[in-house]
Amino acid sequence: MSTPRLLCWSFATVVTISSLSSCALAPLETVGWASPKAKAGSPLQAGVRYEVRKALAAGVPFRPQEMKRYYFVMEAPRPPLMAATQVSGRRMTVRTTAYCHDEDDHIVYGVKNALGTPLKFGSVRSAAADWSRYPVGTRFRIAGQPDVVYEVDDYGSALVGTGTIDLYKPTQGQMNDWGVRHVDIEVIQWGSYQRSMDIMRDRTKWPHVRRMVEDIETKVYQVTAQSLRGPMTASL
Known part of the structure; x- marks a missing residue:
């Protein structure tokens, strides 16, 4: 399974997929918490597994067992509907x-x-x-x-x-x-x-x-x- 990427959220209680395009992205290690620098404004990628977590306020201790985790995978855009594929003259x-x-x-x-x-x-x-x-x-x-x-x-x-x-x-x-x-x-x-x-x-x-x-x-x-x-x- 591919390593999920992390989305930190600090200003909303409900997150919808359509509103995540401007979030910071960072990779998440398979064990524990990684803290690399987030890339602000990185676009979400189709087929990548993301994890959504609520960001901690300054001074709040990190307790992994109390964190609620949510995962989603962006779908690739559907191709536009086309004309019928049969050959004219049939x-x-x-x-x-x-x-x-x-x-x-x-x-x-x-x-x-x-x-x-x-x-x-x-x-x-x-x-x-x-x-x-x-x-x-x-x-x-x-x-x-x-x-x-x-x-x-x-x-x-x-x-x-x-x-x-x-x-x-x-x-x-x-x-x-x-x-x-x-x-x-x-x-x-x-x-x-x-x-x-x-x-x-x-x-x-x-x-x-x-x-x-x-x-x-x-x-x-x-x-x-x-x-x-x-x-x-x-x-x-």
């Missing part, structure tokens, strides 16, 4: 369905997508999908429709956990005509997980949104229960 066969803005489960949203902007149906058309598989902004073409580009700008609870893509149609007649089809698509551009997370971060009270957020975190960060904890706090 061809695949996917299951597709269709939806319309005046369906019972969409009528409350009207002609708006999950971004709050109008659903598109022209040379660029809206599509809904699981954003942990097809992040927002993903663009693709369907074989046999060379002049039409579909863009993922919507999602739906029934799509989460599936590879199905739901294509927007402006009328129920067009929706019913499409039905369910397995089609070949070519991805022109993959979307952004970062943008997907930014949009969904305040919507996690909905189970299907929460699942997409968790699936993105798992895919990009391979997070563990330990890394999901909030800032550590040490009481002195």
Whole structure:
């Protein structure tokens, strides 16, 4: 085990990790107390084990058995969420369905997508999908429709956990005509997980949104229960 470094604290009763960046650092011997000169303003380093102790006032005898010790290890900064890592131009066969803005489960949203902007149906058309598989902004073409580009700008609870893509149609007649089809698509551009997370971060009270957020975190960060904890706090 690596030797922990020492943080001396004299003016606060509660120490949070976010407030330690300006503390003095000094190495701590494995046995007893070492008193080298502290380096004021030294930045905390990721992966280093630190010990937090309350500093003694002048003239107070040092009694090691009465000292409360707290340890923490700084985590390395997480990498930024990136666009999906798949290569553009990838061809695949996917299951597709269709939806319309005046369906019972969409009528409350009207002609708006999950971004709050109008659903598109022209040379660029809206599509809904699981954003942990097809992040927002993903663009693709369907074989046999060379002049039409579909863009993922919507999602739906029934799509989460599936590879199905739901294509927007402006009328129920067009929706019913499409039905369910397995089609070949070519991805022109993959979307952004970062943008997907930014949009969904305040919507996690909905189970299907929460699942997409968790699936993105798992895919990009391979997070563990330990890394999901909030800032550590040490009481002195």
